[in-house]
Amino acid sequence: MNINADFKQRVVVHSQQQPWVASPMAGVERRPLDRVGGEVARATSIVRYAPGSHFSPHVHTGGEEFIVLEGVFQDEHGDFPAGSYIRNPPQSSHTPGSEKGCVIFVKLWQFNPDDRQYINVPARVDTALASVEFTPPALGVTSKELYRDEFEVVSVYELAPNTALNLDAVKGLEMLVLDGEFCEGSDILEKHSWLRLPTDSELHGRAGSKGARLWVKTEHLPFVDDQIARVKNTR
Numbered sequence: 001m002n003i004n005a006d007f008k009q010r011v012v013v014h015s016q017q018q019p020w021v022a023s024p025m026a027g028v029e030r031r032p033l034d035r036v037g038g039e040v041a042r043a044t045s046i047v048r049y050a051p052g053s054h055f056s057p058h059v060h061t062g063g064e065e066f067i068v069l070e071g072v073f074q075d076e077h078g079d080f081p082a083g084s085y086i087r088n089p090p091q092s093s094h095t096p097g098s099e100k101g102c103v104i105f106v107k108l109w110q111f112n113p114d115d116r117q118y119i120n121v122p123a124r125v126d127t128a129l130a131s132v133e134f135t136p137p138a139l140g141v142t143s144k145e146l147y148r149d150e151f152e153v154v155s156v157y158e159l160a161p162n163t164a165l166n167l168d169a170v171k172g173l174e175m176l177v178l179d180g181e182f183c184e185g186s187d188i189l190e191k192h193s194w195l196r197l198p199t200d201s202e203l204h205g206r207a208g209s210k211g212a213r214l215w216v217k218t219e220h221l222p223f224v225d226d227q228i229a230r231v232k233n234t235r
Contacts (some may be wrong), residue, residue: 004033019031027052028050032045043109049098049103050101058094063108074099076094082102088118089111105192124156125157134179140159142158152217159211165214166203171218176192177193182208199222
């Protein structure tokens with residue numbers, strides 16, 4: 001299955017306008033953003049767990065990265081409320097689910113295969129913030145780096161209302177709007193809209209009238225072919 005699989009193209013998906021697609025597990029549904037492969041795939045998705053639903057125990061051969069967007073995600077490693085950013089490295093395993101239901105943004109098979117670092121940090125600029133309710137900065141742009149290695153950089157940006165954000169995307173860029181609105185090109189990206197820019201690009205955008213909180217990944221798209229090849233070798 002190929003969805004938005006031409007990584008040389010700019011892609012925008014307004015995920016909240018997309019239908020939910022059933023997964024192999026009852027109560028777990030997906031909104032695919034990009035995908036190359038079948039059930040074993042290099043994939044980026046929004047996933048919704050109904051209350052009391054869960055996946056069977058499994059190993060993430062190619063790694064799993066996700067942000068909890070709503071509710072509380074749970075596995076044997078703990079409870080992860082909205083605002084949590086998790087990296088489960090290649091060869092890690094768990095039994096994911098949610099007692100009360102949750103929504104996550106998840107990326108599979110997109111790790112350096114030698115990465116073994118587990119990450120759990122708040123996907124917010126202010127790590128002391130008790131609530132995930134978004135209050136934009138009064139002026140300008142604030143940011144926090146969530147993860148960095150030689151293959152990728154993952155950050156969260158918070159923008160004051162009507163504030164510009166310009167970023168280098170020479171090695172590609174992905175963005176998920178966590179809160180607010182962000183205008184890029186002719187598109188108005190609302191909450192949970194997703195943008196992918198190809199290599200040799202630049203991001204030039206501006207927050208909407210209520211500001212914006214953005215998850216952003218850069219430096220990673222040159223490694224897509226290797227990731228897809230590893231997926232195919234596991235089939």
